[in-house]
Amino acid sequence: MRAAVCRRYGPPEVVQLEELAAPTIQEGMDDRVLVRVRCASINPFDLHYRRGYLPVRFENGWTKPKQHVLGIDVAGTVEAVGQAVTRFKPGQAVFGHCLGSHAEFVRARESTLGQLPSNLDFEQAAVVPCAALTALQALRDVARVQPGHRVLISGASGGVGHFAVQLAHHFGAEVTAVTSTSNLAWVKALGADELYDYTRQDFTRNGGKYDVILVAAGRRSYFSSKRSLNERGIFISESPKPEYQLLQVAISALLGDQHPKMHLAQPNQKDIDLIRELLQAGRIKPVIEKVYPLAEIAAAHRHLETGRTKGKLAIAVQK
Numbered sequence: 079m080r081a082a083v084c085r086r087y088g089p090p091e092v093v094q095l096e097e098l099a100a101p102t103i104q105e106g107m108d109d110r111v112l113v114r115v116r117c118a119s120i121n122p123f124d125l126h127y128r129r130g131y132l133p134v135r136f137e138n139g140w141t142k143p144k145q146h147v148l149g150i151d152v153a154g155t156v157e158a159v160g161q162a163v164t165r166f167k168p169g170q171a172v173f174g175h176c177l178g179s180h181a182e183f184v185r186a187r188e189s190t191l192g193q194l195p196s197n198l199d200f201e202q203a204a205v206v207p208c209a210a211l212t213a214l215q216a217l218r219d220v221a222r223v224q225p226g227h228r229v230l231i232s233g234a235s236g237g238v239g240h241f242a243v244q245l246a247h248h249f250g251a252e253v254t255a256v257t258s259t260s261n262l263a264w265v266k267a268l269g270a271d272e273l274y275d276y277t278r279q280d281f282t283r284n285g286g287k288y289d290v291i292l293v294a295a296g297r298r299s300y301f302s303s304k305r306s307l308n309e310r311g312i313f314i315s316e317s318p319k320p321e322y323q324l325l326q327v328a329i330s331a332l333l334g335d336q337h338p339k340m341h342l343a344q345p346n347q348k349d350i351d352l353i354r355e356l357l358q359a360g361r362i363k364p365v366i367e368k369v370y371p372l373a374e375i376a377a378a379h380r381h382l383e384t385g386r387t388k389g390k391l392a393i394a395v396q397k
């Protein structure tokens with residue numbers, strides 16, 4: 079199979095197309111599903127793994143990566159299933175989370191896949207899982223957003239942010255979105271009640287108090303935002319550096335301050351199914367800035383690396 083392979087840490091050019099043996103479902107992999115990948119997406123996760131960001135090397139190898147094929151979102155058709163799989167059969171269209179979707183075939187766990195929503199094509203479905211699950215779990219589980227809460231999403235035009243705006247609106251919150259000038263109109267259309275253009279205004283200086291501040295993208299610390307939280311306010315940062323989140327939470331906890339919270343998304347069947355229902359009902363929808371063919375994966379890495387992507391980037395793998 080064709081796969082985008084990363085054999086050393088480094089710049090986007092280290093990712094090269096290679097022919098590899100396709101994965102198979104071997105003994106002991108009874109809950110696995112082999113997916114023929116139609117489309118994938120690219121996430122900041124892929125950039126961290128490709129660059130060999132220090133904490134990644136603990137798990138993925140100090141000098142060179144153990145995981146050669148990146149990609150954690152997938153949409154495609156089921157090619158084969160393990161003996162214990164009950165929800166899927168060959169030929170069925172699916173989407174979800176896996177590791178190694180920048181290739182023509184990938185093996186996923188049954189519990190991290192869902193049926194393809196009937197109103198989405200493979201490209202649209204492939205860009206959803208990681209970003210939407212992250213936004214969902216941050217708002218629902220960590221921030222416990224309730225109807226009427228004032229929720230501010232900074233980085234509202236990015237992968238996580240544009241789902242966060244739609245989900246906060248779905249939960250009945252009053253949504254304030256922070257983005258730059260060229261994104262204001264389409265982010266408003268996602269359900270934002272109020273907008274801040276961060277190139278002209280600083281939301282921490284408007285005197286507003288929020289129940290939740292979710293920094294979905296862009297560098298903004300808890301310490302520079304805390305004046306904008308109300309008494310029970312929760313601050314969550316989807317920082318590219320989890321140790322930076324941890325540091326802010328730890329320092330605050332030492333000072334008796336419980337406002338900032340840690341968050342790491344966990345793919346699971348219940349939430350994939352919920353995301354599918356919300357897509358199917360039109361409550362959330364993905365925005366795709368560009369689709370790259372697998373052969374141009376390095377260009378997709380360069381694009382995401384700018385930190386200016388509008389919504390998501392899709393990777394077209396097979397027709």
Ligand SMILES: NC(=O)c1ccc[n+]([C@@H]2O[C@H](COP(=O)([O-])OP(=O)(O)OC[C@H]3O[C@@H](n4cnc5c(N)ncnc54)[C@H](OP(=O)(O)O)[C@@H]3O)[C@@H](O)[C@H]2O)c1
Pocket residue numbers: 121122123208209212232233234235236237238239256257258259261276294295296297316317318319341342343344382385386387388389
């Ligand atoms: N905790 C988890 O489990 C988890 C899971 C997934 C992702 N993440 C993390 O979440 C973060 C966001 O991921 P993503 O996929 O949403 O990133 P992304 O799509 O690359 O974010 C790009 C967006 O960020 C906006 N942005 C950049 N600087 C900004 C600023 N100063 N203020 C407001 N917006 C700004 C850009 O809008 P403009 O062009 O208008 O600047 C652009 O639309 C990453 O750090 C990622 O590592 C965490």
